Amino acid sequence: xxxxxQARQLGLDFSVPVDPRPWKPCRRAxxxxxxxxxxxxxxxxxxxxxxxxxxxxxxxxxxERVLRAVRTEAASLDLVRPVKLLGFINxxxxxxxxxxxxxxxxxxxxxxxxxxxxAHARSAIGVASLPRGAAVEIExxxxxxxx
Amino acid sequence: xxxxxQARQLGLDFSVPVDPRPWKPCRRAxxxxxxxxxxxxxxxxxxxxxxxxxxxxxxxxxxERVLRAVRTEAASLDLVRPVKLLGFINxxxxxxxxxxxxxxxxxxxxxxxxxxxxAHARSAIGVASLPRGAAVEIExxxxxxxx
Amino acid sequence: xxxxxQARQLGLDFSVPVDPRPWKPCRRAxxxxxxxxxxxxxxxxxxxxxxxxxxxxxxxxxxERVLRAVRTEAASLDLVRPVKLLGFINxxxxxxxxxxxxxxxxxxxxxxxxxxxxAHARSAIGVASLPRGAAVEIExxxxxxxx
Numbered sequence: 001x002x003x004x005x006q007a008r009q010l011g012l013d014f015s016v017p018v019d020p021r022p023w024k025p026c027r028r029a030x031x032x033x034x035x036x037x038x039x040x041x042x043x044x045x046x047x048x049x050x051x052x053x054x055x056x057x058x059x060x061x062x063x064e065r066v067l068r069a070v071r072t073e074a075a076s077l078d079l080v081r082p083v084k085l086l087g088f089i090n091x092x093x094x095x096x097x098x099x100x101x102x103x104x105x106x107x108x109x110x111x112x113x114x115x116x117x118x119a120h121a122r123s124a125i126g127v128a129s130l131p132r133g134a135a136v137e138i139e140x141x142x143x144x145x146x147x
Numbered sequence: 148x149x150x151x152x153q154a155r156q157l158g159l160d161f162s163v164p165v166d167p168r169p170w171k172p173c174r175r176a177x178x179x180x181x182x183x184x185x186x187x188x189x190x191x192x193x194x195x196x197x198x199x200x201x202x203x204x205x206x207x208x209x210x211e212r213v214l215r216a217v218r219t220e221a222a223s224l225d226l227v228r229p230v231k232l233l234g235f236i237n238x239x240x241x242x243x244x245x246x247x248x249x250x251x252x253x254x255x256x257x258x259x260x261x262x263x264x265x266a267h268a269r270s271a272i273g274v275a276s277l278p279r280g281a282a283v284e285i286e287x288x289x290x291x292x293x294x
Numbered sequence: 295x296x297x298x299x300q301a302r303q304l305g306l307d308f309s310v311p312v313d314p315r316p317w318k319p320c321r322r323a324x325x326x327x328x329x330x331x332x333x334x335x336x337x338x339x340x341x342x343x344x345x346x347x348x349x350x351x352x353x354x355x356x357x358e359r360v361l362r363a364v365r366t367e368a369a370s371l372d373l374v375r376p377v378k379l380l381g382f383i384n385x386x387x388x389x390x391x392x393x394x395x396x397x398x399x400x401x402x403x404x405x406x407x408x409x410x411x412x413a414h415a416r417s418a419i420g421v422a423s424l425p426r427g428a429a430v431e432i433e434x435x436x437x438x439x440x441x
Contacts (some may be wrong), residue, residue, distance in 0.1 A: 029290040037270025123331025126423030134272030161323025176437040276420030
């Protein structure tokens with residue numbers, strides 16, 4: 001199954017318009033796509049109210065919006081593959097399970113692109129605050145496949 | 148008006164030398180320019196002393212230094228366009244208006260390059276601490292235009 | 295001396311396997327290599343227990359693992375050069391010496407690649423928490439040299 005078909009099978013809804021903002025959801029440079037940071041709708045702080053499971057769900061939400069951002073520049077997910085995720089986790093200073101939270105994004109990438117094409121480098125960083133109190137924000141680099 | 152002319156009209160001063168450091172202000176790789184993080188002279192913490200307006204001014208300061216860094220690798224701003232900003236805001240844990248702070252950088256990019264060529268992806272992240280207590284630090288990716 | 299020889303002379307051990315994880319230690323896209331964030335074994339928080347000297351050693355540790363990650367995609371360090379480091383320092387809110395900590399990574403890059411080829415852009419950001427309580431995490435962009 002193609003990445004595009006797999007994404008729809010998983011219930012990802014690409015008909016939702018990306019919110020208009022003074023900046024762009026995704027910018028192309030050469031063969032690379034750089035997305036803006038995409039926040040989860042889930043708000044709150046890991047290690048201070050939110051569980052790792054809630055954080056995992058938030059990372060998946062943010063990644064779903066990353067894919068939507070990518071599709072504003074690439075006609076289809078079948079024309080791209082992930083390269084790198086930078087995940088920011090809204091976390092209390094003592095919280096150290098940021099990788100388990102970001103698995104919500106990694107697992108969704110593997111589900112959509114398959115484990116090989118979906119493989120990516122990533123970082124999971126705990127930060128003091130995110131826009132609107134979001135639990136997770138993810139920015140990504142994707143590669144455009146040669147036609 | 149060209150980006151270079153627009154920058155001068157806005158009073159940006161490119162005669163100020165970039166501080167010598169053990170690292171480079173900007174590094175070219177293929178058609179991309181990666182800048183080092185550039186801090187604002189304004190110091191302090193958003194949500195704990197600094198207002199959003201002061202943060203906005205700090206983001207503009209940091210972006211002015213980003214443009215100076217870009218010009219150490221590109222002969223002129225007319226030869227580049229912005230791709231992505233990663234903005235770190237020195238913020239108290241409760242502070243959630245990091246996007247409003249980073250608008251200081253986005254607005255300056257739009258003023259210099261125009262709204263279309265100046266469009267860029269970006270992330271606004273609140274962090275625990277920045278070098279020398281700076282209020283804002285911004286790193287950027289620019290693209291070299293084909294000659 | 296080549297970068298590869300210099301690294302071995304410095305005692306860097308590339309026989310240590312990179313830990314298997316659900317994500318990749320390094321991903322290639324075009325002529326660029328994007329590494330996953332690599333953490334130090336040294337744990338703790340700068341400005342709250344750890345000294346700048348301990349942080350410097352942690353940054354060097356993290357960078358050593360960055361080089362190991364790069365070598366999973368490039369056959370030899372002689373085929374690459376550093377472009378950019380993004381260093382996250384596990385720091386108490388009042389800590390402002392993040393650049394001095396990241397020098398541990400910058401100095402190692404200069405030692406391995408020499409001051410000119412090893413020159414790089416970088417950012418040093420203090421954050422609330424890192425995986426497993428690591429003191430430093432570094433992600434990097436390297437460039438593949440033309441053959």
